[in-house]
Amino acid sequence: MVNSWNPVRGGWAHELSGPTDPATDSGWTEHEARRGFFTDTSICIGCKACEVACKEWNRNPRDGDLELTGWSYDNTQGLGASTWRHVAFIEQDAARVEQARESGRRLVDLGMPRIGAPTADAPVDRTPPDTAEFRWLMASDVCKHCTHAGCLDVCPTGALFRTEFGSVVVQPDVCNGCGTCVAGCPFGVIERRSDGTAAPTTREGERKGEQPKVPRRGVAQKCTLCYDRLVDGQTPACAKTCPTTSIKFGEHAELVAAARDRVRELHEQGMPEARLYGANELDGVGGTGSVFLLLDEPEVYGLPPDPRVPTADLQVMFRRAGFAAAGMVAAAVVAFVGGGR
């Protein structure tokens, strides 16, 4: 799919909210089809290969102070300047599983997600699967590569840019570490790398007790969708290594379609709690490049239920500011005219 700039649509509105093609909006004329991730958490085994493969490819330092967090098997705690893939572990008892199913049923009743025509004439067996007393959810989180990316929109230096794959990438050689983007991300993904972390671990300085230099310190950092691999037709490191294909990489449109099919399949297996996250292009960020299949509400995984890019209101704000300015001018004119009397 190759898109080109459509002058007919004109205006800036679609560049700030709602459905659009982000690469086209950013001046890529002959660009690639939009790429993204589909992370199917229902088959994640929590092995964390994605975390390691990501760090190794990007030569990111390890995080933290090597202490057990007590959060199930999660010891890296969340996405940050050095951890660009993060696996969450959530232990749930029967009551919580039932709540998740109930909320899933409500979503289905609302008609969300719309998943095409019914597949079979035969009634589908929606009996919930056996293991209902307890479950252990695992989910690999990553930068959402939003259609309307807050970090990008607020970046004053041009360090963040929209790639020809529709992803959002920091250029560390441009970033001056102002940190505006950190506040601009509705997911809390992007972060400035501080001195609190240890060094790139394939270099010296990671022996026991050492706290050596950190590269790219002070610069904003996050997942690049392995831009440096994509330019040469390679798969991002996390998706390539994922043992169970919980992380899928590909063309965004195809992934979203596959994700909808998978939700339908799980619903038919009696798992109404299955739902998509980020696949709705009408949401506050225009949908995300990284789409997730979740088995409970987003908050359970530490994801905001209704993310909204801060610039989404820019148009309204501009319009109001315009009205205000026009009013001021009118007032001035009136005052001037009146004053001449």
Place this chain on the structure above:
Amino acid sequence: MANADCIVLQGGNMAEAHPVGFQWVAEAKARGAKVIHVDPRFTRTSAVADKHIAIRVGSDVALLGALINHVLTHDLWFRDYVLAYTNAARLVSADFRDTEDLGGLFSGFDPETGTYDNTTWAYDEGSDDTLQDPRTVFQILKRHYARYTPELVQQVCGISEADFIYLADAVTGNSGRERTTCWAYATGWTQHTFGAQFIRTAAVLQLLLGNVGRPGSGIMALRGHASIQGSTDIPTLFNLFPGYLPMPVAGRHDTLDAYLAAVGNTQQKGFWANADTYFVSLMKAYFGDAATAENDWYFDRLPRLTGPHSTYETAMAMIDDQVEGYFVLGQNPAVGSANGKLQREAMRHLKWLVVRDLSLIESATWWQDSPEVLSGEVRTEDIETEVFFLPAATHVEKAGSFTQTQRLLQWRHQAVQPPGECQSELDFFLELGQRIRSLVADSGDERDRPLLDMTWDYPDDETGNPDPQAVLREINGYRTGEHGQRELVSGFGELKADGSTSSGCWIYAGVFAGDENKAARRVPGGGAGVSQSQWGWAWPADRRILYNRASADPDGKPWSDRKKYIWWDEEQQRWVGDDVPDFPVDRAPHSRPDPALGGPAALGGDDPFIMQSDGKGWLFAPSGLVDGPLPTHFEPQESPVRNLLYPQQQSPARVIYPREDNLDAPSAGEQGADVFPFVFTTYRLTEHHTAGGMSRWLPYLSELQPEMFCEVSPQLAAERGLVNEGWATIVSPRAVIEAKVLVTERMTPLTIDGRTVHQIGLPYHWGVGNEALVTGDAANDLIGVTLDPNVLIQESKVGSCDIVAGRRPRGAAAEALLASYNERAGVTVQTDNQRITDPPAELHDPAPGDDRDQEGWTRW
């Protein structure tokens, strides 16, 4: 596994320990296969299984035995398969007595030595195809497992009847002509005092269901090291030569003839009848021209065993100052071996120690920073041991082959040169051997003859390192060609006992056939065929499924279209299909050769189990296992539960070491059992590797699991005041350790025989030292040394302990705490180490008049 219709993962944690292998389970599940995880803990495997069934650790034989009973009593066994391919119809000696008769013992037990004389387990002449004779294997099996009922499973394993029926229905519903069920296990089965019998129970069940030798069937061993299979095939083990030939034992194998007769006499069916060709070829590979017919192919100069010389025996011999030097090669016994304190004490008694590893592991630095040095119990200045640390090459800095868990040899090409002073074991041992040979070259000592006679000339390859392909060629073997030239053999069928062939490991013969390193084959995806045979090389003879003759019915037709694999082609008069037939390729299904022919020639057309002396799958094992012909439930060495099935508490033939440095907690019913009231089990995590030598030095892995922890249920946490993220002290009769606490519902208290049994989970990756990025107390310090008598593997999956909140005491106070526990429990070296639990109930042979069918009949 991807072809299975039902997968039972039991005694292993596949998603965590073998994540990439687990993709095949995930694929089978996506295709509709049922995946059931039976494990004491709810793990990452359980999280993606259809069902998790919590089981009390160590009670698997009771569960599997009950499945056998269920299959037999409900007539769910695969009749055609069982009748044709197993020994169900064979008659067993009239003198055989079952554990049902003798309270937990089989006939032939010697309480003094703790060993069985298996004479009474032998077959009698004849068989009964109606399976009605009480002396048939089938009827013996039925009687043996008759009391293994769902109710018993509930009482012994803590598994509800509903869960048992779920499992039984899933397994039996997915077995038969059209469907297959596969089992996979790991060290959760092997690390027990009767671990081999755990696997045997599954084998009996799978044979009854026809799940051996067919696509998506079998019992998969999930092994934990890159070449752990290879290191048993070409063993660095005391009791074996390459290719599973035994090391000679003094008194049993004093002559070559006696040795060969014991390994495989030429009269028996199957491929062991050719053991002479394997052995002679091995000696020719080892000693070249010095192995001759006159000197019995060097047999007389081989060292002899006199009993078990396992790593634990050796460690104890070290403590007795019998061993002077020790090589530790890519292993970390100070952390990874059971009873770590005993291991470290053993090393303190050495004159010299050589550690070859990538980093300064705890087994290299214990003289500086072991728990005993840190506590002040011993002083570095007093330790006499000389320690050499030699840096090793990594897997990319040398070429060579690994054999993975499905017997597949895969070649690694060398990517870069070893840095600094790092070198491969190949380089090191070749050089060490050369130096040893120079040192003894002129000694004139007869004892040095074998060192000088062995072939030890290996060329360098183009990288300037010793050429591993030259070694692989020697392993493959040579024959003498027409003109006296050496030619590589193309398979073990070419090996001869006349000295004209050599082979360093007969089961690997063919890996270098035609001078092609077949382990290095790398056709993408393994080629077009179902068996992916163009990738690497599988022993034996490149077969991907063993005993695959059983994938066809007795007439040679596939059992079903769905499970088609190898079948008899009438036109070609050959076995054909998707794999190399694991059978004489032209032996027609109904041929009945004269058994007197011996060897492969004697195999009938329906004898798929070609390595067995009768060509059949053994439901009952008349020989081969030293602790019984049928798997029987016993309690672990230490257990808070009485054996509900027999008066005999523990496996009577287990290998015990009653020593002051290897004490056990009193089992249920004994004084002091309540001092160590909880069960602990040990395991791996995805993020680390064994004793941590290849993971705790890596920042990326260390940050994912940075600290030693224990997993406890909320109920146990409440009972003992344990707080999530806080500290706990865990005490066994061997050691006191501390760990951070994870309170989790993944741990479930079980109701066993009416009382609550708490299980505590302990990963075993951490060790005490100064070098690793992450360190911590070692779970293995808690574990005692009691072994399975078949394979001499320790029971590290289960033990008894106490747990209290807070950190452990430091210095001498820790020893004092341990002593007070043992005193309170009344622990002595005799605790748990009685051979016979209840002699009056067990050693009495039932009188002929006893009527077992009489209602209420009981022996005890």
Place this chain on the structure above:
Amino acid sequence: MGRLSTLQWPVVRQLRTGDRTGRGVAATSPTTRDLQPRTTTADRVVQSVCPYCAVGCGQQVYVKDEKVVQIEGDPDSPISRGRLCPKGSASEQLVNAPGRQYEVLYRKPRGTQWERLDRDSAIEMIAQRFVQSRRNRWQERDDEGRILRRTMGIASLGGATLDNEENYLIKKLFTAAGAIQIENQARI
């Protein structure tokens, strides 16, 4: 870096490329435009096998200037299909580990510190001790006069992480030396 040509002025770039908001093509730096993965710039790719568990996943080892710069799953492998677990994914770090030891070290009896020793000397010293301990603990016959022809003075542990060829030489050397106490992880 020299002065930007007028054409490279940001605002000109924005207008010239049609990236009106300056968030895409106009914002790319020369470094970004020249990005190439090190899997592409490597001098060679070598096929290998993961050194951790026994699944035997295929690996591709990327070498640049005789250093390993990346290790990834080998998509050709029918066993692993290009995938690796966290340990396999950390293989490059295993090879280039910060805590890896590159030198031979020696601790003398009662010594409190490591000392350096060159490798040749170390292997020669080990060979001498091997020969001596072998003799010290030699057993020719047992109490009943049966042949033993072995030494109990030397033991070895390890092998499951080693290559078949290496295990073969170790077993051969130990057998010829009469040293029987040889074990590996398969028992543990």
